[in-house]
Amino acid sequence: MPRTDMFTGLAEFLAVADQGSFRAAAAELGVTPPAVSQAIRALEVRLGLRLFQRTTRSVALTEAGAALLAQLSPAARDIGEALDRLSELRSRPLGVLRLSVPRIALDLAVLDVIQAFRLAYPEVVVELDVSDASIDITANKFDAGIRIGEFIERDMIAIRLTRDLRWIVVGSPDYLTVRGRPASPRDLLHHECIRYRFPSAKTIYRWEFVRGGETYTVEPRGGVTVNDHLSMIDLAIRGVGLAYTNDLVARHALGTGALEEVLKGHLPVKLGLFLYFPAKNQSQPKLRAFIDFAIKHVRDSPVFVLSNTV
Known part of the structure; x- marks a missing residue:
């Protein structure tokens, strides 16, 4: 028997056995009574056994039908419980x-x-x-x-x-004491800048500044390039150079005085x-x-x- 035909008619069989009526089984399955009757006849032909004893007033299981029901009922319950569990999975976070x-x-x-x-x-x-x-x-x-x-x-x-994040340029007190505090973005040409490169990009991230409501960029110069903001902060704290970051990332270092902000008023909010x-x-x-x-x-x-x- 082809496996695709194995379950054909079983839903109708179980419904008729449960309801005791072709009409009630059809209502439960959402199909017509003739469709249920045809499915049962096809199942009986395939099995070579009569499953129901039909009269004008009642439908009763034959001995073969009762034996089939006894075998199918536990499996049907297991399938029903499995489907209920799957339904639960759709609504439960897991x-x-x-x-x-x-x-x-x-x-x-x-x-x-x-x-x-x-x-x-x-x-x-x-x-x-x-x-x-x-x-x-x-x-x-x-x-x-x-x-x-x-x-x-x-x-x-x-x-x-x-x-929103306020972007800032920061440096350590020691670095700023030795190299001075830049007064404008142009002064960065004379400073060591810790550069940043996105891991998926080939170009160096250009530092963005604001002038007269317009945004412009400056390519930082420096001997150290990183691809991680926290590493950049650590290097800036050690006095390696100036870092371009945002106020949330640098908040702890700013709060402890490990870093100081420069170029205030020149930087964007994003x-x-x-x-x-x-x-x-x-x-x-x-x-x-x-x-x-x-x-x-x-x-x-x-x-x-x-x-x-x-």
């Missing part, structure tokens, strides 16, 4: 949640949230890919990502996590960090739970704000 995050977001927006989220949802396994590289989260099968707003594709759903994902992912219970949890968790943090999508 499985692997894959997130792409830049290094700077790990301390600012991720680590504390992940720790609390895992305690609340132990059935969700969180997989973090930490990289400043520009990553196509759809092609690389991530559920969501966290990025600075200006680098997020416009077809993504984006939920703001932090306030979009902050956003959690983003393709529209097709937003119905996933695991992602929905993470979004709701993250927003609630950071509600009272001074670096985070609640916002609608971009």
Whole structure:
């Protein structure tokens, strides 16, 4: 018997056996009584056995029908329970949640949230890919990502996590004592700048400044290039040179006096960090739970704000 025919007619058989009527079975299955009758006849022909004794007033199982029902009933219950469990999986947060995050977001927006989220949802396994590289989260099968707003594709759903970022140039007190404090971006030509290169790019990131409401860029000069913002901060603290970063990343070093800000009034304010994902992912219970949890968790943090999508 071809395996494709193995289950043909069994749903109708079980429904008639349960309801004791072709008409009631048809109503349960959402088909016509003739369709049920035809399916039962085809099953009986295939098995070479009569399964029901039919009269004008009643339908009763034959001995063969009763034997088949006894064999099928446990399996039918198991299948029903399996389907119920699958239905539950559609609504319960579980499985692997894959997130792409830049290094700077790990301390600012991720680590504390992940720790609390895992305690609340132990059935969700969180997989973090930490990289400043520009990553196509759809092609690389991530559920969501966290990025600075200006680098997020416009077809993504984006939920703001932090306030806007104020970009700054910083240096250590020792460096500024020896090399002096630049008064304008032009003075950077005479300074050692710690340069930044995106992992996925070949060019050096150009420092952006504002003049008369217009934005312009300067290519920094220096003997050290990194691809990680936190490494840049560490190097600046050690007096290697000036660093171009944002006020959230440098907030601790500024607060302790390990770094000092220069060129105030020359730098732009840009979009902050956003959690983003393709529209097709937003119905996933695991992602929905993470979004709701993250927003609630950071509600009272001074670096985070609640916002609608971009």
